[in-house]
Amino acid sequence: MKKDNSCCVFGHRVIDKRDKELLIEKLYLVFTDLIKNKGVANFYFGGFSDFDDLCNTVVTDLQICHSHIKRYYVCDDYKYVDRPRKRPIWLKAENYDELIYLPMKYKGFYQRIYFRNCEIINHSDYIVFYIRYKNNSGAYKAFEYAQKKKKEILQV
Numbered sequence: 803m804k805k806d807n808s809c810c811v812f813g814h815r816v817i818d819k820r821d822k823e824l825l826i827e828k829l830y831l832v833f834t835d836l837i838k839n840k841g842v843a844n845f846y847f848g849g850f851s852d853f854d855d856l857c858n859t860v861v862t863d864l865q866i867c868h869s870h871i872k873r874y875y876v877c878d879d880y881k882y883v884d885r886p887r888k889r890p891i892w893l894k895a896e897n898y899d900e901l902i903y904l905p906m907k908y909k910g911f912y913q914r915i916y917f918r919n920c921e922i923i924n925h926s927d928y929i930v931f932y933i934r935y936k937n938n939s940g941a942y943k944a945f946e947y948a949q950k951k952k953k954e955i956l957q958v
Contacts, residue, residue, distance in 0.1 A: 805841075806842070806844055807840055807841045807842045808842060808846060808925060808927050809836055809842045809845050809926055809927065809928040809930060810846040810848075810923060810928075810930070811845075811853065811857040811929070811931075811932075812848070812851075812919065812929065812930075812931050812941045812944040812945065813852075813857075813931060813932030814851060814852070814934060814935070814939065814941050815851040815852060815853075816851075817852040817856065818934065821934075825856065825932065825958060826856065826860065828958040829856065829857060829860045829930075829958060830864070832930060833845075833857075833860055833861060833864055833930075834864065837864065837868050837871060840928065842871070843872060844872050844874060845857075845861050845871065845872065846874050846922045846925065846926060848875075848878075848915075848918065848919060849875055849893065850940075851941070853941075858898070862897075872900065873897075874898060874900050874901075875893070875895075875898040875901050876903070876904055876921070877893075877901055877902065877903045877918075878914050878915055878918040879903070882901060882903070883901050883903050904921040904924075905921075906918060906920070906921045915940065916940070916943065919940065919947070920944075920947055923947055923948050923953060926953065927953075927954060928953070928954045928955075928956060929948045929953050929954070929955050929956070930956045930958060931944075931945050931955060931956070931957050931958070932957075932958050933957065
């Protein structure tokens with residue numbers, strides 16, 4: 803039996819309003835192609851950006867026609883999975899099909915996010931990026947890591 807492929811997304815915290823309309827169109831095309839032609843059924847999100855939220859909205863909409871696809875929020879701390887009271891107020895379990903935690907090695911908050919992102923990339927076959935600048939950008943650091951791991955990268 804063929805395994806389901808997976809996709810994750812990384813982008814800047816704030817989307818330029820001028821980019822948003824075109825970006826939505828591109829995301830529908832990219833995600834539809836991944837689902838129909840590349841066997842992607844699992845989408846991983848980290849949730850710290852407008853881009854993640856926009857991608858989650860598009861994938862949620864695509865679930866109407868592709869009910870087999872799943873949306874996973876990858877928590878940066880295992881306690882968020884089993885203990886709802888410990889979750890940040892902005893993390894709404896109902897916005898995803900499942901909350902998961904991928905074990906990682908880290909020290910401190912910033913590194914925890916970086917290593918969580920690395921684990922998301924390690925578990926993904928395709929990575930969709932929205933990068934417009936490099937200065938101290940978590941999205942760009944994820945991009946460099948994905949390149950190093952020779953992952954299939956799609957830029958929108």
